[in-house]
Amino acid sequence: MEFFLQQVMTGLSIGSILLLVALGLALIYGSMGVINMAHGEFLMLGAYSTWALNTFFGLGLLSSLVFVFLLVGAFGWAVERGVIRFLYRRPLDTILATWGIGIILQQVVRLSAGGELRYVEMPEVLTATVSILGVTVPGYRVFVFVVVAALFALTWALMFKTDFGRRLRAVVQDRDTATCFGVDADRVYSLTFAYGAGLAGLAGALVAPLKSVSPEMGTAYVVDAFFVVVLGGVQSLFGTVVSAGLLGQLTGSLAWVTNDTVAKALVLVAIVVIIRFRPQGLFVAKVRS
Amino acid sequence: MTKRETSRHISRHLREGRLQIAAYAAICLAVFLVPVLVDNDFLLNRYARYLVLGMVAMSLALAWGYAGILNLGHALSFGIGSYCMAMTLKLRTVPTHTGSDGLPDFMVWNNVETLPWLWVPFHSTTFAIAAGLLAPALVAAVLGWFMFRGRVTGVFVAIITLASLVVANLLVIDMQAYTGGFNGITDLAQLSLFGITFDAYSKSTYYLVATCLTLSLFACLAVTRSKAGLILQAIRDDERRVRFFGYDVASYKVMAMAVSAAVAGLAGMLYTVVMEFASPTFLGVPLSLSIVIWCAVGGRQSLAGAMLGAIVIAAMQGALSESEAFLETWTLVMGVVFVAVVLFLPQGLAGLVEIVRARLAAARARPAEPIAPVAAPGTGERS
Numbered sequence: 001m002e003f004f005l006q007q008v009m010t011g012l013s014i015g016s017i018l019l020l021v022a023l024g025l026a027l028i029y030g031s032m033g034v035i036n037m038a039h040g041e042f043l044m045l046g047a048y049s050t051w052a053l054n055t056f057f058g059l060g061l062l063s064s065l066v067f068v069f070l071l072v073g074a075f076g077w078a079v080e081r082g083v084i085r086f087l088y089r090r091p092l093d094t095i096l097a098t099w100g101i102g103i104i105l106q107q108v109v110r111l112s113a114g115g116e117l118r119y120v121e122m123p124e125v126l127t128a129t130v131s132i133l134g135v136t137v138p139g140y141r142v143f144v145f146v147v148v149a150a151l152f153a154l155t156w157a158l159m160f161k162t163d164f165g166r167r168l169r170a171v172v173q174d175r176d177t178a179t180c181f182g183v184d185a186d187r188v189y190s191l192t193f194a195y196g197a198g199l200a201g202l203a204g205a206l207v208a209p210l211k212s213v214s215p216e217m218g219t220a221y222v223v224d225a226f227f228v229v230v231l232g233g234v235q236s237l238f239g240t241v242v243s244a245g246l247l248g249q250l251t252g253s254l255a256w257v258t259n260d261t262v263a264k265a266l267v268l269v270a271i272v273v274i275i276r277f278r279p280q281g282l283f284v285a286k287v288r289s
Numbered sequence: 290m291t292k293r294e295t296s297r298h299i300s301r302h303l304r305e306g307r308l309q310i311a312a313y314a315a316i317c318l319a320v321f322l323v324p325v326l327v328d329n330d331f332l333l334n335r336y337a338r339y340l341v342l343g344m345v346a347m348s349l350a351l352a353w354g355y356a357g358i359l360n361l362g363h364a365l366s367f368g369i370g371s372y373c374m375a376m377t378l379k380l381r382t383v384p385t386h387t388g389s390d391g392l393p394d395f396m397v398w399n400n401v402e403t404l405p406w407l408w409v410p411f412h413s414t415t416f417a418i419a420a421g422l423l424a425p426a427l428v429a430a431v432l433g434w435f436m437f438r439g440r441v442t443g444v445f446v447a448i449i450t451l452a453s454l455v456v457a458n459l460l461v462i463d464m465q466a467y468t469g470g471f472n473g474i475t476d477l478a479q480l481s482l483f484g485i486t487f488d489a490y491s492k493s494t495y496y497l498v499a500t501c502l503t504l505s506l507f508a509c510l511a512v513t514r515s516k517a518g519l520i521l522q523a524i525r526d527d528e529r530r531v532r533f534f535g536y537d538v539a540s541y542k543v544m545a546m547a548v549s550a551a552v553a554g555l556a557g558m559l560y561t562v563v564m565e566f567a568s569p570t571f572l573g574v575p576l577s578l579s580i581v582i583w584c585a586v587g588g589r590q591s592l593a594g595a596m597l598g599a600i601v602i603a604a605m606q607g608a609l610s611e612s613e614a615f616l617e618t619w620t621l622v623m624g625v626v627f628v629a630v631v632l633f634l635p636q637g638l639a640g641l642v643e644i645v646r647a648r649l650a651a652a653r654a655r656p657a658e659p660i661a662p663v664a665a666p667g668t669g670e671r672s
Contacts, residue, residue, distance in 0.1 A: 035444050035448070083628060083632060086632055087631075087632070090635070091443055091444050092359050092443055092444060092447065093631050093635065094444075095359070095361075095444055095447050096359075096581065096585065096627070096631045097628050097631045097632065099578065100582075100624050100625075100627040100628035100631065101624075101628060103578075103620065103621075103623075103624040103627075104621060104624035104625060104628070107617060107618075107620050107621035107624060108621065110617060111617055111618065111621065223455075226448075261459050261460075261462070261463040262463070264459055265456045265459045265460060265463075268452045268453075268455055268456045268459075269452075269456060271448075271452050272449050272452050272453065275441065275445050275448060275449055276435060276436065276439050276441055276449070277439070279441070279445060
């Protein structure tokens with residue numbers, strides 16, 4: 001029983017990080033139809049910003065979170081204004097352009113911050129362990145879980161309870177009609193992209209103390225995150241949650257059943273098969289085209 | 290449009306076609322003349338390498354520029370071809386550390402007792418060359434059939450091909466006992482065909498590459514200028530309309546992807562001959578991305594454009610690769626150029642040439658005569 005609970009806790013922890021990475025991706029993909037290949041690099045940028053704030057300004061992880069969100073969000077806004085907005089009519093080229101941006105970001109970071117691994121310290125308060133139902137869990141993992149839950153609630157509220165969310169949903173349903181009603185679609189798109197990028201930045205900041213920070217760190221996360229999005233369905237926030245949880249549990253238990261490479265290959269094959277047979281995702285009953 | 294105008298369009302189209310063939314022939318002739326001017330085996334080996342990369346970029350242009358299939362996993366075909374050649378050349382070596390049956394050295398290190406069944410037919414070079422062409426084509430055809438029968442299009446094609454490449458790459462590295470794993474297959478014999486031994490650092494290998502390049506360039510040109518080539522371009526521009534005309538869209542796309550993969554497989558085989566090894570990086574994501582970049586910068590809708598794009602960029606990179614810092618900066622510059630080309634010059638440098646040529650022609654033509662749009666390069670949006 002205790003072993004089982006331990007597994008569930010590990011799964012929840014992995015799942016919460018996955019959800020955080022996937023949330024921004026799902027938002028950008030679901031609402032704008034842009035597959036952002038640079039999402040992993042936005043995450044990496046968030047991790048490096050945390051490291052830089054930590055090293056040069058002495059800011060702790062908790063106090064840098066807001067700055068990181070704003071910083072990476074502003075960067076995302078610039079990318080949308082400078083590149084993505086020219087490509088809405090050429091979806092294939094958005095893949096190429098965002099891929100190129102990802103490479104540029106990796107190289108810029110490698111040339112400026114150096115290619116070696118960086119480390120971000122965990123906040124003192126969160127180094128303790130917590131006991132839940134008789135299982136000891138690192139406090140930081142609990143903290144990440146709570147933050148992700150809060151961010152998800154915030155995103156949901158933003159989408160469904162605010163004026164901005166209504167505008168966004170209107171543009172997603174029919175851009176032209178929404179524009180006729182006075183919605184500034186350009187502005188909605190750029191803010192959505194910025195928000196998604198900001199979320200990726202936060203994800204980077206939160207995973208920074210768990211893993212080392214390197215220019216290539218984003219790639220691994222973005223594959224899994226993309227899987228979460230595909231599995232969950234592009235326009236369903238709750239589908240994203242369910243699939244993140246599912247994949248978290250799956251990865252947690254698969255890790256000790258098979259070897260790492262085979263697990264990775266299986267995940268990719270699953271992505272391919274799902275895209276082929278259910279491009280709208282597993283948890284979406286009906287899709288309006 | 291009157292009958293006279295139509296016939297004028299057709300004759301103009303034919304004239305442009307002849308011009309294109311002449312230009313391609315001139316490029317190939319120039320490629321063959323290089324060894325006359327350069328008498329340096331080291332340089333010739335380098336140039337042969339660039340030509341091979343040009344060939345693989347050209348094969349991607351066939352699938353991407355003409356059929357609209359953005360194959361982000363094109364290095365998969367290249368890698369399969371390269372491993373096929375490496376396997377047969379490995380079996381031709383006289384190994385120093387062999388077990389029974391002349392096992393390749395890395396298998397001995399991995400405690401493999403007998404030659405795996407997949408390796409056995411590669412004792413024959415003829416089989417290996419056939420496999421290097423057909424295996425990539427078959428893999429691409431199966432993948433294409435899987436995608437296009439389900440009417441998977443656009444970005445999802447890109448994602449699926451990319452994911453397939455990563456899976457293959459993981460498996461090749463993981464199955465160390467059969468593929469040489471991370472190190473690839475090294476210490477190869479030299480290829481012997483028709484009594485000629487192709488030393489990587491010699492004119493013979495350069496001419497082999499140049500000949501294959503010429504043949505495949507004109508084969509691809511023939512495909513694009515055939516009726517099937519026209520249908521492929523129509524599919525690229527509006528798949529649904531072509532389907533409504535009663536064409537079997539999926540079969541045409543599968544065909545385009547398979548032909549493109551076979552040419553890439555040929556390029557992969559030559560790459561092994563030129564580099565004298567095969568490595569998992571030959572079917573890695575970075576190479577696949579480079580192929581896409583070469584193609585985009587050179588001009589995705591021009592076979593020669595994509596080829597020259599690859600040759601020029603790879604040559605510039607080769608010239609800079611002396612220094613690590615230069616190379617890092619180079620990657621950065623390439624990223625910027627790539628994004629800029631995607632944004633502002635979707636037809637690449639070849640498109641730029643076309644624009645300039647059209648302007649010149651317009652300036653020369655009588656003002657009363659409108660410019661015929663028939664043979665103008667594709668404009669506007671692709672999906």
